[in-house]
Amino acid sequence: MFCTKLVAVFAVSVTLAMASLAETHAYTADKHKAAGLQCADCHGDAPKSNINQTACLKCHDSMQAVAKRTADMSPNPHDNHRASVTACLQCHHGHKRDEVSCTECHFDVELKRNK
Numbered sequence: 243m244f245c246t247k248l249v250a251v252f253a254v255s256v257t258l259a260m261a262s263l264a265e266t267h268a269y270t271a272d273k274h275k276a277a278g279l280q281c282a283d284c285h286g287d288a289p290k291s292n293i294n295q296t297a298c299l300k301c302h303d304s305m306q307a308v309a310k311r312t313a314d315m316s317p318n319p320h321d322n323h324r325a326s327v328t329a330c331l332q333c334h335h336g337h338k339r340d341e342v343s344c345t346e347c348h349f350d351v352e353l354k355r356n357k
């Protein structure tokens with residue numbers, strides 16, 4: 243196993259395309275509300291913090307399915323060497339700013355839209 247804190251060893255550039263989210267303070271749950279969804283769509287009848295990605299996959303199908311939507315990004319946040327071991331909620335939070343779990347190992351990772 244390689245060390246989980248390989249900080250800064252990489253030339254791989256991974257900064258985030260999430261500035262736009264932060265600027266508008268439109269977090270994941272707000273965006274769903276704007277799309278007409280209810281609390282219960284993610285939470286069932288009891289809003290609480292311990293939800294998992296099963297709630298997301300109900301509508302978004304799979305990591306592979308969302309990877310198609312971000313095929314214009316490189317690296318693709320949903321299709322990379324960690325995709326099979328990374329859960330939606332490690333990056334997309336409900337009521338706080340999204341983050342990019344890649345920074346756990348990559349000091350500087352830039353997930354860019356190519357257009």
Ligand code: HEC
Nearest residue numbers: 270271274279280281284289290291293331335336337338
């Ligand atoms: C897109 C799915 C989604 C929707 C819609 C959503 N939530 Fe959440 N909610 C989450 C997630 C994910 C968490 C886990 C905490 C986190 O990562 O922000 C959470 C956590 C919570 C928590 C636990 C406290 C906390 O912040 O951790 C409460 C309370 C909550 N949500 C209430 C609500 C209410 C009320 C609504 C409707 C206005 C709502 N949620 C809509 C995804 C959602």
Ligand code: HEC
Nearest residue numbers: 270273274277279283284295297298300301302330331334
């Ligand atoms: C009940 C169906 C449903 C559930 C459950 C759901 N989503 Fe969504 N999600 C949608 C719809 C509808 C949209 C808006 C249209 C689109 O972009 O597909 C959306 C959009 C998104 C977007 C794009 C937001 C933007 O405009 O930038 C993200 C990211 C997302 N969802 C993540 C999640 C995550 C993470 C969860 C689990 C916590 C989740 N969704 C649960 C239906 C759902």
Ligand code: HEC
Nearest residue numbers: 259260298302304305308311319328329330333342343353
């Ligand atoms: C490694 C971090 C990461 C993980 C894990 C992740 N996402 Fe994303 N997701 C992103 C980033 C980055 C974007 C692009 C955001 C932007 O353009 O502002 C994105 C965009 C999206 C979008 C919008 C795509 C579009 O049309 O532009 C949806 C929907 C989405 N994610 C759902 C999910 C779901 C569902 C999961 C779990 C199966 C998931 N994501 C896991 C980082 C992640």
Ligand code: HEC
Nearest residue numbers: 244246248254256317318319322323324343344346347348
């Ligand atoms: C547990 C640590 C770890 C995490 C988390 C991690 N990586 Fe990596 N990544 C590595 C290692 C180790 C390498 C190999 C480095 C080398 O060859 O110099 C690597 C290489 C890469 C490369 C270049 C090689 C390739 O596969 O094309 C890319 C791109 C990359 N990672 C993207 C990501 C993205 C995107 C994420 C987040 C979704 C991520 N990584 C999360 C450890 C990690």
